[in-house]
Amino acid sequence: MMEHSELLIDWSRAQFALTALYHWLFVPLTLGLTFIVAIMETIYVKTGDEWWKKTTKFWMGLLAINFAIGLATGIIMEFEFGTNWSNYSWIVGDIFGAPLAIEGLMAFFMESTFFAVMFFGWNKVSKKMHLTSTWLVAIGSNLSALWILVANGWMQHPVGMHFNPDTARNEMEDFWAVFFNPNAVSKFLHTVSSGYVLASLFVIGVSAWYLLKKREVLFAKRSIIVASSFGLLTSLFLLTSGDESAFNVAQQQPMKLAAMEGLYKGEERAGIIVIGLLDNTKVLGDEKAPFHFKVEIPNALSFLGYHSLSAFVPGIHDLVYGNEKHEIMSVAQKMEKGKLAVEALSDYKKYKKENNSQKAKEALVIFEQNQAYMGYGYLQKPEDAVPNVALTFYSFHTMVGLGTWFLVLFIMTLYFAMINEIEKKRWLLRLMLMTLPLGYVAQEAGWIVAEAGRQPWAIQDLLPVGMAASNVASTSVMITFWLFAILFTGLLIAEIKIMFTQINLGPKGGH
Amino acid sequence: MFDSITLYHLELYWWFIVSLLGGLFVFMSFIQGGQTLLYTLGKTEDERDLIINSLGRKWELSFTTLVMFGGAIFAAFPLFYSVSFGGAYFVWMAILFCFIIQAVSYEYRKKPNNFFGHRFYETLLFINGSLGIFLIGVALATLYTGGNFMVNEMNLSHWTKSSYGLEALLSPFNLAFGVMLLALSRILGVLYFYNNLDEEHIELRILQTLKNNSLIFLALFLWVVGMMLFQEGYNYDEMTKVVNVESMKILHNFLAYPILMLTLLMGVSMLLYGLYRALNQKQKDAIWYVGIGTILAITTLLFVLGVNHTAFYPSLADLQSSLTIENSSGSYYTLSVMSVVSLLVPVVFGYIFMVWRSMDKTKMSIDEVKSDPHHY
Numbered sequence: 001m002m003e004h005s006e007l008l009i010d011w012s013r014a015q016f017a018l019t020a021l022y023h024w025l026f027v028p029l030t031l032g033l034t035f036i037v038a039i040m041e042t043i044y045v046k047t048g049d050e051w052w053k054k055t056t057k058f059w060m061g062l063l064a065i066n067f068a069i070g071l072a073t074g075i076i077m078e079f080e081f082g083t084n085w086s087n088y089s090w091i092v093g094d095i096f097g098a099p100l101a102i103e104g105l106m107a108f109f110m111e112s113t114f115f116a117v118m119f120f121g122w123n124k125v126s127k128k129m130h131l132t133s134t135w136l137v138a139i140g141s142n143l144s145a146l147w148i149l150v151a152n153g154w155m156q157h158p159v160g161m162h163f164n165p166d167t168a169r170n171e172m173e174d175f176w177a178v179f180f181n182p183n184a185v186s187k188f189l190h191t192v193s194s195g196y197v198l199a200s201l202f203v204i205g206v207s208a209w210y211l212l213k214k215r216e217v218l219f220a221k222r223s224i225i226v227a228s229s230f231g232l233l234t235s236l237f238l239l240t241s242g243d244e245s246a247f248n249v250a251q252q253q254p255m256k257l258a259a260m261e262g263l264y265k266g267e268e269r270a271g272i273i274v275i276g277l278l279d280n281t282k283v284l285g286d287e288k289a290p291f292h293f294k295v296e297i298p299n300a301l302s303f304l305g306y307h308s309l310s311a312f313v314p315g316i317h318d319l320v321y322g323n324e325k326h327e328i329m330s331v332a333q334k335m336e337k338g339k340l341a342v343e344a345l346s347d348y349k350k351y352k353k354e355n356n357s358q359k360a361k362e363a364l365v366i367f368e369q370n371q372a373y374m375g376y377g378y379l380q381k382p383e384d385a386v387p388n389v390a391l392t393f394y395s396f397h398t399m400v401g402l403g404t405w406f407l408v409l410f411i412m413t414l415y416f417a418m419i420n421e422i423e424k425k426r427w428l429l430r431l432m433l434m435t436l437p438l439g440y441v442a443q444e445a446g447w448i449v450a451e452a453g454r455q456p457w458a459i460q461d462l463l464p465v466g467m468a469a470s471n472v473a474s475t476s477v478m479i480t481f482w483l484f485a486i487l488f489t490g491l492l493i494a495e496i497k498i499m500f501t502q503i504n505l506g507p508k509g510g511h
Numbered sequence: 512m513f514d515s516i517t518l519y520h521l522e523l524y525w526w527f528i529v530s531l532l533g534g535l536f537v538f539m540s541f542i543q544g545g546q547t548l549l550y551t552l553g554k555t556e557d558e559r560d561l562i563i564n565s566l567g568r569k570w571e572l573s574f575t576t577l578v579m580f581g582g583a584i585f586a587a588f589p590l591f592y593s594v595s596f597g598g599a600y601f602v603w604m605a606i607l608f609c610f611i612i613q614a615v616s617y618e619y620r621k622k623p624n625n626f627f628g629h630r631f632y633e634t635l636l637f638i639n640g641s642l643g644i645f646l647i648g649v650a651l652a653t654l655y656t657g658g659n660f661m662v663n664e665m666n667l668s669h670w671t672k673s674s675y676g677l678e679a680l681l682s683p684f685n686l687a688f689g690v691m692l693l694a695l696s697r698i699l700g701v702l703y704f705y706n707n708l709d710e711e712h713i714e715l716r717i718l719q720t721l722k723n724n725s726l727i728f729l730a731l732f733l734w735v736v737g738m739m740l741f742q743e744g745y746n747y748d749e750m751t752k753v754v755n756v757e758s759m760k761i762l763h764n765f766l767a768y769p770i771l772m773l774t775l776l777m778g779v780s781m782l783l784y785g786l787y788r789a790l791n792q793k794q795k796d797a798i799w800y801v802g803i804g805t806i807l808a809i810t811t812l813l814f815v816l817g818v819n820h821t822a823f824y825p826s827l828a829d830l831q832s833s834l835t836i837e838n839s840s841g842s843y844y845t846l847s848v849m850s851v852v853s854l855l856v857p858v859v860f861g862y863i864f865m866v867w868r869s870m871d872k873t874k875m876s877i878d879e880v881k882s883d884p885h886h887y
Contacts, residue, residue, distance in 0.1 A: 061885070068618035071574070072611045078581050079596060079607055086597020087667050093589025094841045101582035102852050108578055109859045112571035113866050119885050120568050125869050164842070168665040169589075171842040349664045470597035471669035480604050487608070491615055494626035501624040 004469045011477040012084045012469045017451070018481060019076050021444055022488045026070035026495075028443050031145055031192055032199020033063045034138035036230060038131075045131050055219055057122075058507035059203065062499060064119060069495045071112075073488060084477065088458050088468035095161050095172040096151055103147030111140030145195070146188050153184025155459050156450070157252040163371055165348055165364060170462070183248050187450075190241040193234045194446060197406055198439045200231025204413055205436030206503055208429040211422065216506050221417060228414035235407040242403065243304065250305030253460060255319050255385065256453040259392040261301055263315040264290050266323060270313040272300035273397065278390050284316060284383055316389070320382050331382035338377025341370035375462045384464075387455040395448040402442035409435055521846035522836040525587035526817035527810075528853060532580045533651065534810030537692065538802045539573035542566050544693070544700030546640030549633060552704065552716050557877045559633075560621070560887075564880045565707050567617045567887040568870055572863070574613060586849050590839035591824055594668040595650075598660045599676025602650055609643030612636075617887050644696045648689030653679050654816055655688075655739055655761075657825035662832040671828040684738055691731035695805065697724045702789060702798035709874035718790060725786050739812070740765070745822035747835055754822050754833045764819040771815050778807030 037059050044052035078100055082089050089097075117125060117133035125133070154160075160177030161170045172178065204227045207220035249257045257263075262278055263270065276294030302311040312326055322330030344367035351360035379385060413432060416422040422429070454460055458468035545566045553559035585592045596603050612635040619625045620632040658679070659672045672678050679685045701721045704713065744760020747753060757763070765772045785800030816823040822833035840846065873879075880886050 057885075064618055064885075065622070068614040071571075071614040075574070075578060075610055076607050078578060078585075079603060082581075082585065082592045082596025083600055083603055083607075084597070086593040089585065089589055089593035089597065090666050090668075093585055093592060094845050097582070097586035097589055097592070097841065098845055098849060098852075101579070101586035101849060104575070104579040104582040105852060105855055105859060109575050109863070112575050113863050115571065116568050116870060117866055120883065121870060122885075123883075124872065129869070167842075168667075172845045172848070175844075175848045345665075353664070470600070471667075472597065472600050472675060473673060476600055476675055480600075483604075483608065487611065490627070494615070494619055497624050497626045498619055498622045501622070505623075 004466060004471065005474060008472070008474040008477065009466050009469050011474050011481060013465060015084060015477055015481045015484065016080055019073065019080060019484055019488070020447065020451070022484075022492070023070070023073040023077055024443060024447055025440060025492070026066050026073060027145070028191075028195035028198040029066050029202055030063065030070050030141050031195030032197070032230075032234075033059060033066070033202065034134075034141050035196065036199055036203060036227060037063060038134045038138045039226060039230070041131050041134050045127050051218075054507055055223065058219075059223075060118065061502060062206075065495060065499050065502065067115065069491055072491065076484070082470075084470050084472075085458065085468050086470035088463065091169050091463055091468070092158075092161075092459055094169060095154060095158075095178060098172065098175070099147045099151040099154075099178070103144055103151075107140050107143035107147060109140075111137055111144055114140065142192055145192050149188040149191055150179055150181070150184045152450075153181045153187045154178055156187070156454060157181055157183035157248070158459050158462055163374070165345055165367060166352075168345065168349070183252060186241055186244040186248050190238065190245050191446075193238040193241055194403075194443060196234035197231055197238055197403075198443055200227040200234065200410065201406060201436050201439040203227035204231070204409075204432050205439075208432035209503070210506070212426065212429050212433065214423075216508075217423060219507050221420075221422060224413055224417045224422060228410050228417055231406070232410040232414055235403070235410055238403060239407065242400070246304050247307070250313070253454055254314050255316065256387065256392065256449075257301075257305055258314065258316045258319060259387050259389045259453055260396040260449060261313075262290050262389060262393045263301070263313060264317050266313055266315040266318040266326070268302065268312045269299045269310050270301040270305075271296035271298040272304065273393075275397070275401075276393075278393060280390060284320065284386060316386055320385060331376065331379070331385045334373045334376040335379055335382065337370040337373040338375060338379070340377070341367055341374040342377040344370065345374070373461075375457065375459070375464060375467075378464050378467045379456065384456055387453050392449055392453040395445040395452070399442050399445040399449060402438050402445075406435065406439070406442070516847075518840070518843045518846070519837065521843065521850060522587075522840045523817065524850060525583070525840065525846055526823070526836045527814055528856075529580070529583050529587060530810045530813035530817070531806075532576060532583055533813045534806040534808075536573060536576045536580055536647075537695065537809045538699065538805045539576050540644050540692070540696035541699030541703045541798070541802075542570050542573045543640035543644045544696030544698065545703055546636040546700070547693075547697060548700055548704075548720060549636065551720055552701075552713050554712070554716075557881075558710065558713055561708060561710055561713070561875065561877050561880050562704065563617065563620065563636075563887050564883075565704065565875050569703075569867075570613065570617055574610065577610065587841055587846060588834075588836070588839045589841055590662070590666055590668075591834050593666075594660050594662065594834060594839075595658065595824065598668060598670035599650065599653070599658060599679070600670070601674065602646060602676035602679060606643060606646045606650065609639050609646065613639040613643075621887055640696070640700075641693060645689040645693045648692030649679050649685045650676075651692070651813070652682070652685040652688035654813070654823055655742075655744075656682050656684055657745075657827040657833075659828045660826050660832060661829045662826070662834075668832075684735065684742075687731050687735050687738075691728060691735055694724045694728035694731065698728055698786070699798065699801060699805065702785070702801055705789060706795045706798045707871065707875055709876040718793075721786070721789060725790070736812075745825040745830070745833055747820050747822055747833070749820055752835075752838065754825070754830050754835075756830075760821060761815060764815045764821060767819045768815070771811050771818070774807050775811040775815075778804045778809075778811060780804070782808060 037056050040056040044056055114133040114136040118137050121130055159181050160174035161172050164171045204224050207223045210216040210220040261273055274295045277292040279292050282288045282290050299309040301313050303309050305313055314328055318328050320331050322328050344363045347363035348360050416425050456464045458465045549559055549562055553562045616632040616635040620629050660668050660670050662668045701717050705717050740762040741759055743756050743758050745754055746757040746760055781800050781804030785797040788794040789797035817836045822835050824834035826832040
């Protein structure tokens with residue numbers, strides 16, 4: 001098998017992280033804002049009130065600016081699996097390629113075809129046809145997210161496949177198992193609802209700016225009511241789906257859960273850290289306390305992860321070095337079995353080529369006995385199985401803390417908007433405005449937890465990133481990394497400037 | 512579900528779908544071709560706005576088809592996806608850069624305070640239309656001329672040249688294929704404007720531009736197809752799967768499958784008739800003849816690579832690493848699932864057709880663009 005240099009892997013990961021983080025600056029707003037404009041247009045069609053049409057068109061204009069750059073940054077994501085992760089593309093492409101292709105056919109065509117009607121069809125098609133198109137854009141965008149997250153969920157928790165030693169790849173054997181993968185379901189619900197929350201923050205943030213400037217008062221107040229209601233409902237759902245996600249992580253990715261909580265030594269009745277400062281001199285295996293200080297809710301992690309207040313939650317140490325009492329195998333043991341599987345597969349291929357069927361059969365038996373650990377066979381040392389704890393811990397706590405704050409904010413904004421006091425509460429308006437960038441921080445933090453938290457795996461327990469990368473020169477990836485960085489940054493600056501200018505022009509001036 | 516259908520049938524079916532997507536993409540490249548004609552056909556700012564807005568209602572079609580093309584290859588022929596994208600790294604990256612810049616250029620071009628100015632975005636549209644299509648042509652041409660890759664016993668691959676695909680630019684056939692595709696996209700772009708716009712000044716420039724690009728296209732098309740038919744190709748043995756070089760392999764494929772020869776001839780005839788209809792009869796519906804002719808011809812030229820035991824992606828570094836539809840495909844189960852999903856294709860065509868019709872009931876004029884506050 002082919003393993004690659006550290007430098008190549010680092011640059012390949014950096015490029016994927018860069019393009020994914022940029023892409024995700026734009027997607028959640030599209031996911032949510034498409035629904036918000038669809039709701040506003042529905043009010044217009046139901047009431048016939050032209051004011052709602054104008055409001056819909058304003059938010060739609062901002063959506064278009066965001067949608068375009070979302071598409072631009074998105075096309076690279078699909079092709080990067082081939083350009084930068086070509087081994088991955090072969091080893092799991094038989095399963096992973098299907099949801100991507102279905103996304104293109106079922107969702108992306110719908111989203112982009114009806115996008116043209118939504119923006120340019122106001123005077124060309126009937127009101128009902130236009131409204132249908134707007135809803136189809138919203139549904140198409142979210143369907144698109146569904147298939148991408150089915151693919152991502154499979155990377156976190158691979159199911160519905162078997163390894164075929166003749167083709168040396170994993171092959172799908174149950175499409176519905178892949179589709180209804182519990183990880184994918186909870187990931188989809190959690191991710192799209194986070195998009196709805198971000199879009200709500202966007203609408204209330206922009207509206208707060210108008211109220212602070214004493215402009216577009218009626219427009220801003222009505223927009224706040226729609227967005228706060230939507231935001232409150234979806235925040236509650238976000239909380240529930242987050243709980244489900246954490247439960248899945250505990251069952252399927254215990255190392256990620258341990259890193260999320262900075263839990264080095266496993267505990268029964270483990271608590272959740274509300275706030276904590278990690279000791280960055282802590283090394284796996286030493287006796288130092290992992291935190292300088294921490295505030296903890298007792299028993300909460302046991303309950304969250306295993307739905308039992310007294311459950312044992314394994315720590316990083318248990319997962320790396322094993323824990324006999326709780327029947328946890330060490331990474332070293334898994335590596336040993338994994339290496340046996342890798343060697344047996346190689347022998348099997350060799351004997352097959354030599355037409356030595358007896359030897360090939362024997363090699364196959366050894367392979368099948370150890371195949372479940374094959375991914376571990378590519379690790380260099382047991383500690384390689386540990387993700388970056390600080391990055392995972394702080395990202396997770398940033399996401400959860402901000403998500404909680406958003407819920408509180410929506411309750412306040414909805415309450416004061418309903419009693420028609422919102423424009424007098426300037427402190428709240430400032431908070432609404434300042435919270436908007438935090439929405440983006442929470443989004444990115446969420447993906448860092450999901451992706452950095454499962455390192456070193458490209459596919460959980462099956463394929464480490466070191467085996468998954470394309471065999472190209474690291475300088476080639478370095479060149480494209482910087483080209484992406486320059487291009488995407490330039491486009492981001494343009495997007496922000498255009499967006500600010502359109503907001504400044506307002507619903508009367510812009511459209 | 513597919514008990515009477517063999518894996519080879521599914522592989523052929525999916526090679527046909529991939530070829531059809533290739534044909535459809537080339538037709539949809541009228542958008543890219545149109546973008547390269549912004550300053551050739553539009554001499555005033557109003558005319559250029561009209562051109563951009565006419566294309567702006569359709570631009571997502573080629574973009575989406577390209578994404579679909581990539582997805583279909585990933586799902587149906589993952590080894591090809593892995594070998595080509597991971598190996599010809601710089602060619603594919605250059606293509607992707609050309610397409611990243613398209614969507615924002617439409618949306619941001621005329622927005623106030625757009626940071627770079629409208630000329631910058633127009634330049635990006637030109638790059639997308641010219642370099643993007645040319646490079647896609649070069650990448651497709653390597654299906655006939657081959658790539659410098661090796662595949663090991665675990666089906667993992669590496670490229671043997673440090674130029675990672677850029678060496679394809681040294682082949683005259685690949686270059687001619689790229690320029691031919693570019694000229695075809697410009698023909699389709701011109702014919703789209705002829706059909707879609709209501710502006711007599713632009714119309715006057717359309718026929719001359721069409722004539723120039725038709726001459727370039729026809730000359731290159733004859734040469735490229737001649738080379739394809741008579742140059743060496745790559746055959747594999749049905750039983751042993753050993754790949755060997757065969758002279759005039761593509762011609763042999765056409766002779767073995769006369770129906771493909773017929774569809775190619777039909778495509779070329781429709782294309783030529785469409786050009787005649789536009790140039791001599793001044794008929795504005797010529798886009799449909801040239802468009803359908805393009806889909807038939809390109810689909811056939813790609814599909815013929817996958818039949819009659821042909822290696823559709825030959826390796827120049829190691830002949831036995833060459834890819835065939837049999838050694839690079841997804842599993843039986845995945846191809847079956849994807850085949851069920853592909854039944855949705857007519858539904859997608861249906862709503863695209865419906866949207867196109869309802870949005871293009873009347874021809875677009877400068878007045879219409881000016882009166883639409885949402886215009887690009």
